[in-house]
Amino acid sequence: MWNSPARRVAGALVRCRATGRRFCRLLAAGCLGLGLVFPAYADNWQAPLYDEGLPSHLVAVDKHRQSFLFFERKSPLRLKYTFPCTTGQVPGDKQVVNDKRTPEGIYFVEYKIASGLDFAEYGGVAYTLNYPNPVDRLRGKTGHGIWIHSKGFGIFPRDTRGCVAIGLQDIDTVGPRLVPGTAVVLAHAVDENNVPQRDDGTARYLRHRMQQWSDAWAARSEKMFDFYDGPAYSKATEDFGRFRQNKQRLFKMLSFIKIINRDIHVLQGPGYWVTWSEQFYTASNLSTEGVRRLYWQKDKQGEFRIVGMEWTPRDMGMLAEFKQGKLIAQALPVLSDSGEGPTRPALDMPESAADEKAAGTAAAAADGEKERLLAADALVPRNRPTRITGEVNWGSGATLDTLRPDERELSLTGDETAAQAETPQEKAAPAQAMSQTVAAGEAQATATVATPAVQEPATPPPPPALELTPVLRQELSTRVSAWLSAFTDRTQRPEALENAYYDSGRFNKVKGLPRGSSLAQERRERQRLLRSPWLRVYPGQQDWSVDGQTAVCRLPLLFVGRQGLEEGVRELWWQRGEGDAFRLVASRWTPGRQGLATVYLEAASGEASAMLERWRAAWEKADLDAYVDCYTADAVQQGRRGARFLRQQKQNLWQRVTPTLVQLSGMRFSLDRRGLRADMMQVYADSKGMSDRGTKTLLLEYDGADWRIAREDWVAEPPARQP
Template sequence: MKRLGPAVVLACLLLVPCRRAAAEWAADIVDMEWSPSRFVAVDKKAQSFSLLSRQSPLRVLSAIPCATGQELGDKFKEGDLKTPEGVYFITRRKSAGLNYELYGDLAFPLNFPNPADVVRRKSGHGIWIHGRGHALIPYETQGCVALSTPDIHRMDAELAEGMPVVIADEVRLGGSDAAKLRDEAREVVDATRAWGKAWENRSDAFFDFHDPDKFSLTEGKPFSSFRSHKEGLFRTLPWIKVDLSEIRAIPGPDYWVTYFVQLYRSPTLVSQGLKRLYWQRGADGRFRIIGMEYEEMPVTLAANGKRGKRPSPDEVETDTRKPDSPSEEEVQVRQLVGAQHDAMERVAQKAFASLSLKSQPSPEDQAILEVAGTGATKPGVSPFATDALRQAPPAPQDIPAVPPAAPVPIPAKPAAVAQKAPAPAAETEKAVAAPQVPAPAVPAAPVQVAAVSPAKTPPVNAPAPVPEQKAPEAAPAPSVSPAKAAEIAAAMEGWRAAWERGDITAYMGFYADGARQGNLRGKDAIRRQKEGVWRGSSPGRVGIEVVAAAPSGDGYAVVCAEAYQARGRRESKGYKNLLLVPSGNRLLIAQERWTRDRPADIPVVAAKVSPAPAPVAATPAAPVQAAAPAAPQAEAPQAAPAPAKAERTAQVASLVESWRTAWEKGNVDAYAGFYAPDAVQGDRRGRASIRDDKAGLWKDKAPSRVALSDVKIRPRKDGFVVTCVQDYRSRDGGGDHGLKTLYLAPSGGGFAIVEEKWSRL
C-alpha cells in the first residue's frame, strides 16, 4: 500500500477541522461513532486519494496517487485553477460523452459549490473525480481530482452516489482535541434530531434551528418566505411524522454536515430521501443550519396515504440534485479557444495562406491544454498546437541557430537560413507537420526568400543570389563562451544529481527566490509540490543533457533534453526550457518549463553545449566560414525547399480537415471528391464504389460527429501518409473508435487519397 504522506496511514478516523490559514484547510482524522461507513479523503499536498471504511474501527481500504489543481490553496473563483477544500458528495456516475484525453472514460461529479461554499461566495462548477487519457501528472488539473485510468476503474465498484469526499490541503492522523471534536459531532447530531422533532411537532422552535441570513443566501429566497410556507402547512395538516435514520456527521473547514435518510409522512404525502444539513456555529455559540440539500429516493415503506390521491404540491420537498455541468477543465479549454481563435486564424493565414481554422476546433485539439498548462502564449508562437500544425522537433544535434521570432516571422540574419541544411534521410523517419510561427515566413511567391535584414539589404531573389553582398552580412548567432558553457553544464549536472537523489534542500538551492516552474510561483510553491510528489513516488533516474544555450538578457536561455523515471513508474521524455540568471558567482534557475517537444520559443538557440570539441558541425561559427567560394552559392538552394515543404504540409492539413467536414456533414459528393479514381478503402475499389457504399450507408445511418485526434503527417515518396485516431458517431446512436491511416498522392495541383485503412482500438 502506498503512503499518502504522514497523513495517510489514514489509519482510521473521521476528518475534523484544524484551523490554519484561511485559504488552506488541514484535516485531522478522528474516529467516532457518527463517522460515515465509507468515504474518500483527498490530500492535495501529498497528491493522494484514500478510500476509508468504518467497520469499527475506521481503516484504509485503498491509497492511490491523484492529481489536483495547478494552483495551491482553496478554490474561491471560477478559473483560478485550484481544487476546492471541504466536504463534498458524489452526485452521479458518468461514463458517456466524455473527452477521453481530459477525463478518461469514467467520472464522478461532485456537488461543488455546496451551501457552505455559497455562504463564502465561492464560484465555479464542474468539479469531478475523473480518469485521465494520458499518464497522471501531479498538480495538472484545472480544479478536478484526477486518477489514472486503471485506478479509477479499480475504484468504480467502491465509489457510489451520495458518498462523502473530503478534500483538504493536508490530511493528518489523530488530533490533540479529539474529545472536544467528538463533543461537537454529538452536538450537531443531537441538533439534527431536535430539528426533526420540532418539524414533526409543527413547533415555532423549528425555525430557530436556522440561520436566517445564511439560509436565505443558500436557498435563494428570503427566510420569511420559507417560514410563511412552513407555517401554512403546520396550520393546515392535522399531523406530520418525520423519521430520521442512519444519521452521519462529518466536518468541513468551518462547518459540519449531517446527512441521513428522511422519511416524511402526512395525511396527503409519503416521501423518502437523503437529506444533508450544513451547520455553522453562530456568534451565540449555537450550531445553526446555513443550508440543506435533498435527493428523492424510492419509498421503501408502505405508504399510509390513500391510493390514487395526489399529494399537495405545497408539501412536496424540492429535489436539489443539480444537472451535470461541464467540468471546469472543459470550460477552461472552451474559454481559451474562444479568446485565442482570432489570433490563431491570423497566424495560420500568415504562415500557410490557404489553411483555414474552424471557429470551434474539435476535441482532438487538446494540445491547447499544453498551452494553457505551460503559461501565457508568447508573441510569435502559435497557440494552436495540434500535431497537424506542430513543427516536428529536430534531433538535439540538428538544432539550428534561429534569431528571435516576431509574430510575422522574418529571420534577422541570413545565417539562420544558410545554416539549416536539409536532412532528407532523418526527416522521413519523423512526423512532419506545418511549422509554428518561429519557422521562416512563407510568402506568396516561394522564390522570394525574406531572410536578409531589411535594414541593410533588400530581399534577395533565390534564383540569382549575390554572394558578394551576403558574405559580409553573415555573422554567427549570439552564443556562449566555452567557459560559460562549462559553467552552465556544471550547474545543470548539480541540479540533476540533487533531483535524482531526492535531496529537496540541495535541489531548491538551484532556484532563484522568485522562480517559476510551470504554473508554480516562488520557491515555496516549488518545494511543496516536489515534496508531495516525491513522497508518493521518489525519483529513480534523472537524465539531463544540455542541447542548446544562448544569452538572454542578463542570463541564459537553456534547453535540456530530459529523461525522467520515478521509482516503479514508466520513463517519460521531453525538454526543459530554462532561464538561468546570475546570483553572486552562481547561475540559478529563474524560469522552468517542460514540453514534450523541443521548445520553439527560446529567444535564441545556439550551438549544442558540451565541453568536448566533437560536435563542431553544430556550432554557430559554421556559417561564417565563407572563405570557401562555394559556400555562398549553396545557401539559396538549401533554403528553397523549406517554404515548399511547409506549403505542402499545410495543404495536406487543410485537405484532411475539409475531408472530415464533408464526412461529418454527410455530403457524399464532396466526400468522394477527396479520393483518387482508383482509390482503395477497405474492400472497396475505386472512387465510384466508395461513393455508392457511403450513399447507401448514410441513407439510414447519417454521420453526426467525426472527430480526429493525434493527427500526424509524414512525407512518403512524393506524397504523404496521415495517421490519426478516429472517433465516429452516427445519428442512430452507433459509432466506432479506431486508428485511421490515409495515403495521399499528388493529384492535379493538390493531393488525393489513394488508400485508406482503419483498425479498431
C-alpha cells in the first residue's frame, strides 16, 4: 500500500514542485545578476513623509505590520491613532483585477457608503478610494473597489480582497475624519518614528512647479503645455492633442483667466509625486472651485512633468471669499537662499519680448490696472452673477480646466469690443464728394450732383444673452424632465421625440458647441437602453449654466435594466427655436460614477424588504401560492432549480409538517450584477418541534413589476456544545 503506484506518483510530484521552486529562485538570481528586471507584484515600497507641504491630516497603512496610522499636522506632523488593520489576502502591490492584493501608492478618499453593505464583510460603512489613480492606469493596472471599511465579526491579518479593514470601534473613531479628499498612503512599510523626514528640496520644488503651471494657465500661455508629458498624459488621463487644442481655443476666446491655489500639498508615491490644492478658477464667463491634483514623473531628461490630473468640484467657501474680496493666493517659501520673497505673477504674462513691451505700455497707461491683475490680489466680484458648475471625474478622464470646451466669453460681445476700439474719427461717417457733370445741349442749369457713399447695411445687434433667472431655470428644468420621460418612454416614437425636443436642422452643427452625439447616435443609444424588458431611471440634480444664447444642463443619470447598471452624465445644450420653445442643439453622454447607485440601492432595498416580508409571512403560514410567487421561474434553492420543483417540494413537506416560526433579522442589502443580494439571520421552527438558525443569503432580481428570489442559500449555525 505504501509503495503503490499512486504513492510513487505523488512523491514524484512533490519532488518536482520543490525542484521547480529552486529553479525559479536560481533563475531570478541569474536575471538580477544580468541586470534583467521582471515586473514584480510588489515593490515593497517604504513610504516617506517629508516636512514640506503635508496636509492637515492623512492616513498611512503599513501592510507589513498590518497597522493603520492616522496623522495630524500639529507642527510638526504627529501620530494621533494607531489601529490594527487587515489588508489583501495576497502580499504585494495590486496589479490586476481580482488578484486579492492591496495597492501601494498615494490615494484619496472619494465618498462614504453608509447603507446597503453586507455587515459581516464591511461592517456597515465604507470609504472609497480613487484606485486606480492616473499613474496606476499609466502602468496598466486594473481593478476597482478599494475601500477603507470594517468587519462585522472582527478582523484577521490579510483577510480582505484588496481593501483595508479596521475594527468596528476604530472606524467609529476615525471615520468622521475620513472626509472626501483625505490623503491615504498605502505602503509595504511606514516608519512612524521617522515622520516627518527633512525634505531634500524636491517637495518644495514641486509645490512651486504647480504654482508655475497655474500661472502659465492663467496667462493663457503656450508655456503651460511644456509642463506635460504628452504621451504619458494621453495614456493616463485623456488625449493630450485634443486637450491642447481645446485649451488653445479657450485662450483665444476668454478675455482673462485667474487662478488661486490655497494650500498646495505634496506627497511622494512609488515612482511618482502628487501635488494638490484647493483651487479657485475665474474667467470672463464663470467661476468655480474644487480640488486639483497633479501627478508628476521625471522624463528622460530628469525634469518633472505632469502625467495625470484629477479635478473634484467642491464647495470650500472660496467663492464666498471671492465675492467678499477676501480670497488671497498662498505665498510659497522661496526656492533659493537669496532672501527674495514670493512674487505675484501678472495674469497677462507676455509671450515674447515685443508682447512684454506692449504689455508694459498698456499697463502704464491705465491707472491701477496692473495692481488689479495680480494673481494674489483679492478678487473683485463681477456684476454678473456666477455659479459653480460641476465636473465629475472620479477615476474617469479628467480635463484640466473647469470650463467645458464650448464655453465662451459672456461679459463682452464682439460688437461691444469693436465699439470700444473705434476712435471718434472712425465713428464719423464722412460723405464722399463726387465730381460735377454738365449735360451738354440741354437748356438746364448746371447742377452739382453729390453722390453719397454706399454704406453696408447695419448688422443687427445680437439678442441679449440668457440670464438664469428662477423663472427661466424652472422652464428649463421642466423641459429636461419632459425630455427624459419621453426619451425613456417605450410608446414614444423616435420621430415624435425628435420633433418635440430636437432642432433637427442644427443638432450637432452649431459652431462653437462641442460635437456630441448625432441624431442617429441618439436613436441608437435610446434603442439600446430600451432593449431591456424594463428600465428604471434615477436622475441627479440638474446643474445649469448659460453660454450666450445657449442653456447648458449637466444631468447625472443612472439607468437600471436587465443588463445591469449604467451611470454617467448627460450634457444637454438648449437654444430657443420655433415657437420660442427650447430645443436641443447638442447632446453628449459621459459614463462615470456619480453616486446615484447609493440612491438606487436605498430605493430598491425598501421595495425588496416589502417583498421579503410577504415571502416570510407566506412561508410561516404555509401559503403555497403566495410563497412560490416570490420566486423567479428558474430560481435555484439548495440544489433545486425551477419554481415548479420548489412548489412540489414544499407541497410534499407541508403535508407532513408545517412551519410555526420564520424570523428574519439583521437584513443587509448590497448591489449585485443581476440585482440585489440580501443577507440576514434566520430562525425557523416547525410543528414537530424542530428548530434551527443560521445565515440566509438571497439573490434578488427585478422583473419590471416586483423583486423576486433568483437564488437561495442557507448556512446553518452549528449546534452549541454541551458543557
